Each structure stands twice: as C-alpha cells, then as structure tokens.
Amino acid sequence: MRKRRPLGKGLEALIPSSRQATAGRVTEVYECSIDEIVPNSSQPRQAFDEEKLRDLTESVRNRGLIHPLIVRRLNGKYQIVAGERRWRAARLAGLKRVPVFVKDLTDSEVLELALIENLQREDLNPLEEAEAYRQLAREHGLSQAQIAQRVGRQRSSVTNSLRLLKLPERVKQALLAGTISMGHARAILALDSEAAQLKLAQRVVKEGLSVRECEQLAAGRKAGARRVRKRRAYSADERQLLDSLQRQLGTKVDLVHGRKGGRLIITYYSLEQLDEICQRLARR
Known part of the structure; x- marks a missing residue:
C-alpha cells in the first residue's frame, strides 16, 4: 500500500494529548447545546454523501458522538472548524447537546484546518480541493509552496489541482460525475x-x-499544431535509439535535426510524470 505523506499538523494541532491537558495549555472538552453551533460558510467540502450520512446518523443515535467537534467562538455562537458531518448526523439523530473543543483561531487557520481534516479523510472531490487551495491563495495570501507545506502535499500536486479550475464547465461536471478521471482532466488541460x-x-x-x-x-x-512542413525520416539507428529511450523513460521521445546539431525532445504530460522522468535519468 502506498504510504501517504503526513498532512501538516492536522488535527493533532487541535486535539490535545493527555500530557498537554495536564499542563493546562488547552481547553477541555465540554458539552454545549447543538443549537448554539453553526456551520462554516468557508467549509471546503460542499457535497455530503447522503447514504454515508445516514449510516453515521444511525451510529450516533446508538452510540452518541464519540469524537468532539472542534469549534471557535464567533458572534455569540460556536462555528465549526472540524466535524461538520458529525454535527449534521447529531442533529438528524436528535441530540440536544454535543461535546466540543473551543479553539481561538483566525479565518486562515479555520480554512486551513478544515481543509486538512477533509484531506485526511479523503472527503473532498477534486474541484472542492482545488477551490480550497485557491481560497487560501486569494484570501490569505499564501503561495503554492506555502499551501503545499501547510497541508502536506507536493507543490506539483497543488499546482495540478489548481489547474483543474481552468477546465470548461462541462468538463468539470464530467469530472465530478466520474465519467472522466483526474488523469484524463490533466491530459485535457494540455x-x-x-x-x-x-x-x-x-x-x-x-x-x-x-x-x-x-x-x-x-x-x-x-504536435500537429506546431508541425513544420516536412520532417526528415529517422534512420534505422535513430529509430532504435528512440525506441530504447521511450521504453526506459516511459514517454514519447523525438529527435529534431539542425544544420550543426539538433534537439532531443522528451515529452511529459503532467508534473508528476516530469518528476518520474527526472528520477529515472538521475538513476542512470
């Protein structure tokens, strides 16, 4: 199984260890009225799976809410930082009071931690993830490198994710519907x-x-849009060389001849593939 890179500080930055609690540096868990809690309008996740929500509601109805919600005080209410799906399930289950952690957080920290929670649970669809990155960049002035560092992603992953927002609306809908994949979308963006x-x-x-x-x-x-009038045919030796390189690098390779030299063109279709090609070259 592929190991996942840790996602920033994640919820460990919010939920205290027993040692921290003993030191008195964090707020203890306590219960508050569910009517005092409001969702976060900047929550990256906009779509909730109805079937999974029904299953969670049944679990909460039978066993209660095991993990506390993480909230902050805002305008006399408690705004959810992490745990909106559990809050929805608790309301559907008829709970009147729920356990919460109250944290003092800025708007940027709220968005960042809500994003991390959803990424850890793989709850965001690709466009919700991209929109959250754009929000961190536009509203909180973070560069792509800073976003990647904070949420524990490769910078190339953040870059590729943001590019999805440039897709035509109909292609976005196909991506959300699952009729095309992320790999298809990246190729289409070329x-x-x-x-x-x-x-x-x-x-x-x-x-x-x-x-x-x-x-x-x-x-x-x-390539067709850039093609010149006529390209010289490859010799048998050149064709053999290109075939060998393509097998070793896993991508298309071309030779372009000039008067005194030429160019070896290695084609890549995503930043991840470019990273892989560079690693293969470095190993040789």
Missing part, C-alpha cells in the same frame, strides 16, 4: 483551446479512452 478540450473530453466519455490514450491524443493535437 490543449490550449476550450473547443479542443471539450472535443477530447467527449471522446473520452464516448469511446471509453484510457488516460494514456487521452494523453497521446492531446500530445498529437499539440
């Missing part, structure tokens, strides 16, 4: 025009194209 992106997305859905097939079509369209 095309410059919205019309070309829509056309390729339609082919993916209609023909059931794999991510690799989608990448190859996207690369072919871009």
Whole structure:
C-alpha cells in the first residue's frame, strides 16, 4: 500500500494529548447545546454523501458522538472548524447537546484546518480541493509552496489541482460525475483551446479512452499544431535509439535535426510524470 505523506499538523494541532491537558495549555472538552453551533460558510467540502450520512446518523443515535467537534467562538455562537458531518448526523439523530473543543483561531487557520481534516479523510472531490487551495491563495495570501507545506502535499500536486479550475464547465461536471478521471482532466488541460478540450473530453466519455490514450491524443493535437512542413525520416539507428529511450523513460521521445546539431525532445504530460522522468535519468 502506498504510504501517504503526513498532512501538516492536522488535527493533532487541535486535539490535545493527555500530557498537554495536564499542563493546562488547552481547553477541555465540554458539552454545549447543538443549537448554539453553526456551520462554516468557508467549509471546503460542499457535497455530503447522503447514504454515508445516514449510516453515521444511525451510529450516533446508538452510540452518541464519540469524537468532539472542534469549534471557535464567533458572534455569540460556536462555528465549526472540524466535524461538520458529525454535527449534521447529531442533529438528524436528535441530540440536544454535543461535546466540543473551543479553539481561538483566525479565518486562515479555520480554512486551513478544515481543509486538512477533509484531506485526511479523503472527503473532498477534486474541484472542492482545488477551490480550497485557491481560497487560501486569494484570501490569505499564501503561495503554492506555502499551501503545499501547510497541508502536506507536493507543490506539483497543488499546482495540478489548481489547474483543474481552468477546465470548461462541462468538463468539470464530467469530472465530478466520474465519467472522466483526474488523469484524463490533466491530459485535457494540455490543449490550449476550450473547443479542443471539450472535443477530447467527449471522446473520452464516448469511446471509453484510457488516460494514456487521452494523453497521446492531446500530445498529437499539440504536435500537429506546431508541425513544420516536412520532417526528415529517422534512420534505422535513430529509430532504435528512440525506441530504447521511450521504453526506459516511459514517454514519447523525438529527435529534431539542425544544420550543426539538433534537439532531443522528451515529452511529459503532467508534473508528476516530469518528476518520474527526472528520477529515472538521475538513476542512470
């Protein structure tokens, strides 16, 4: 199983250990009226799975709310920082009072920690995650590198996630519906025009194209737009060299000859693939 990189400080920054509690540096858990608690309008997660929420509601009805909500005081109420799904389940289960931690947090910290909680549980869809990153950048002035460091992601992952917001609306809907994957979406983004992106997305859905097939079509369209009048055919030795390089690097490789030299062109379709190519080259 692939090991996941830890996500920032996560909820460990919010829920105290017994040693910390003994030192008196944190607020203890206590119960408050569920009517005093309000959701966070900046919550990254906007879609809640109804079936999973019903299952959680039944569990809360039978066993109560085991883990406390994390909240902050805001305008005479308690705003949820982490645990909105549990709060919804508690309301549906008819609970009148729920356990909470009260923390003193800024708007930026609230968004950051809500994002971390959802990432840890893999609860966000790709566009919700991208929108949360954009909110951290726009409203709180964080660079992509700072966002990546705070939420425990690679910078390339944050960059790729933000690029999803540039997709045409119809392609976004296909991504949310699961008819195209994140890999398809990244390949589609390689095309410059919205019309070309829509056309390729339609082919993916209609023909059931794999991510690799989608990448190859996207690369072919871009290459076609740049193609010069005539390219000299490769010799047998050059073809053998290119085939060997393509097998070793796992991507398309081309030779372009000039008068006194030429270029070796290595094609990549995402920042993750570029990282992998660089690692393969470094090992040789």
